[in-house]
Amino acid sequence: MLYGISWFIVASLLALWSLFTWAVHAMAVWAVSQAGALSGMASGSMSVSLPAWLAPWVPPGLTADLTDWASQLGLLVEGLLQAMPSLAGGLTVLAWVVWAIGALLLMLTGAGLHALIAWWRRKSVPPTLGLSSATP
Template identity: 55%
Template sequence: MIVFYALSWFLVFGLFALWSLAAWAVHAVAMWSVSNAGALTGVTSGVDGLRLPEWLSPWVPPEIAQTMTSLLSSFAPVVESLLQTAPALTGGLSMVIWVIWGLGSALLVLLGAGLHLLIAMWHRRGGGSGPQPASQVLA
């Protein structure tokens, strides 16, 4: 019966290791992305040069193409300001990622406790009884 307890906790600790690795990887990628977002300023200035491909131009009315170009160019300053302020978000992003990691870890511990209780209940109901006495075997 102890094997079932060991297997369930081994599963929980394995999931915990994978969860921790995933949280660490997401944190590393997010921090790298946010810290390098400031280097992308000036990229949005290329929006003015966006045009429809030549093969698509006959199928799209010129008014729609002009409206889409003006809409994209009006979003350029907003995107530029977001990229400039992104490095300031690193502290909050780090806290959010690790709070989510903590909640997931707590759920994994609860899963382990639930499996432990489930195995104990199964053992008490007779599902995990050991060898039967000789009097029951002969009957």
């Protein structure tokens, strides 16, 4: 009975692990496939301006450097966002590898529980029960 309960728990955890991995994979593929559409928004939103109360305290050279740095960062982000849809196939392989590692760990846990239950049952059986020695 304990064997059945332990393997039922392991099978239920495996089903939850599979569902979780599938959901994360689906969300990641959706996000990566939509990332190319976001690249147009990234280039238009990269204007750096300091608040009015901070402008007198910041040297104009530093403001120009920050603006140049932000524009370079914007170009880098735009390039990465345009390259993202091509990475969707790699996400599928990664999801399968992660799922397989988790499933293997769950199966090893089930085998460990099985061995632990077997050890516990052997330990709890009295040793004189199986042997009938008559002493005169």
